[in-house]
Amino acid sequence: MPRFFTSRIDGSHGLVTGEDARHIALSLRMKTGEEVTLCNNGVDYQCVLEEITPENVTCRVLRTEPCQAEADVRLHLFQAMPKGEKAEIIVQKAVELGVYDITFVLTSRCISRPDEKSFAKKLKRYAKISLEAAKQSGRGIVPQVYGLITLSQAVQKLSECDSAVWCYEKGGVPMAQLGLKSDSEIGLLIGSEGGFSEEEAARISAAGVQPVGLGRRILRCxxxxxxxxxxxxxxTGNM
Known part of the structure; x- marks a missing residue:
């Protein structure tokens, strides 16, 4: 069943506009009486199409239920800014895997260091990728993409989570030993191509963020x- 995100929905009716309305009317060529799923804030609304134009599609709500694809853990990914198209890959696949949001971080070893104007353009692209990945994977929310923030700001946000871990190429404890819990806020920090400097590693650990390992092999960022x-x-029981 076709799936669309909209904030313009209540207990009885929903409205789809813009690109999605054009897609329903012109690409899918859907007819009144056919059903779609509208999503908003983790809730799925099973709807029947009542009025269709390329500008606006009006739907009547048949029933609602919590989105079954949403994890019961909120995983906040803090990713040191990678170069090239790697950020787009990370956004797409992380959304498919269930992260709650993604924040790009500027560290001392980041090769890519976009200025504010350049990163604003990238954010628009990342938001679109997140939306498409959320649709494809049946998510109930569209994970937000944020940044750029400093490592100090990232560490502060990590300290506010119920659990916080960072992947260190020099090793750490296996995550299976940490007792990570469902229905919690978990922060995850990942470095860029050059990893973290010794000074950064010390600061992260001093803030109480747990270093973890991902096995014997060194993985790309x-x-x-x-x-x-x-x-x-x-x-956490979400796979």
């Missing part, structure tokens, strides 16, 4: 967040 996310989802 675009592989590590996906492997770590999958492990956390599995350990």
């Amino acid at each position: 675009e592989t590590a967040p996906l492997a770590a996310t999958a492990i956390i989802m599995n350990l």
Whole structure:
């Protein structure tokens, strides 16, 4: 069943506009009486189409239920800014795997250091990728993408989570030993291509963020967040 996100929905009717309305009317060529799923804030609304134009699609709500694809853990990914298209890959796959949001962080070893104007353009692209990945994977929310923030700001946000871990190429404890819990807030910090400096590593650990390892092999910066996310989802019963 086609799936669309909209904030313009209540207990009886929903409205789809813009690109999604055009997609329903012109690409899918759907007819009144056909059903779609509208999503808002983790709730799925099963709806029947009542009025269709390329500008606006009006739907009548048949029933609602919590989105079954949403994890019961809120995983906040803090990713040191990678170069090239790696950030797009991370956003797409992390959303598919269930992260709650993604924040890009500027560390001392980041090769990519976009200015404010350049990163604003990137954020628009990342938001679109997140939306499409959320649709494809049946998510009930569209994870937000934030940044750029400093490492100090990231560490502060990590300290506010119920559990916080960071992947360190020099090793750490296996995540299976941490007792990560479902229905909690978990922060995950990943480095860029060059990892973290010794000074940064000391600061992160001093703030109480637990260093963890991902096995005997050193993973690329675009592989590590996906492997770590999958492990956390599995350990908390969300895979």
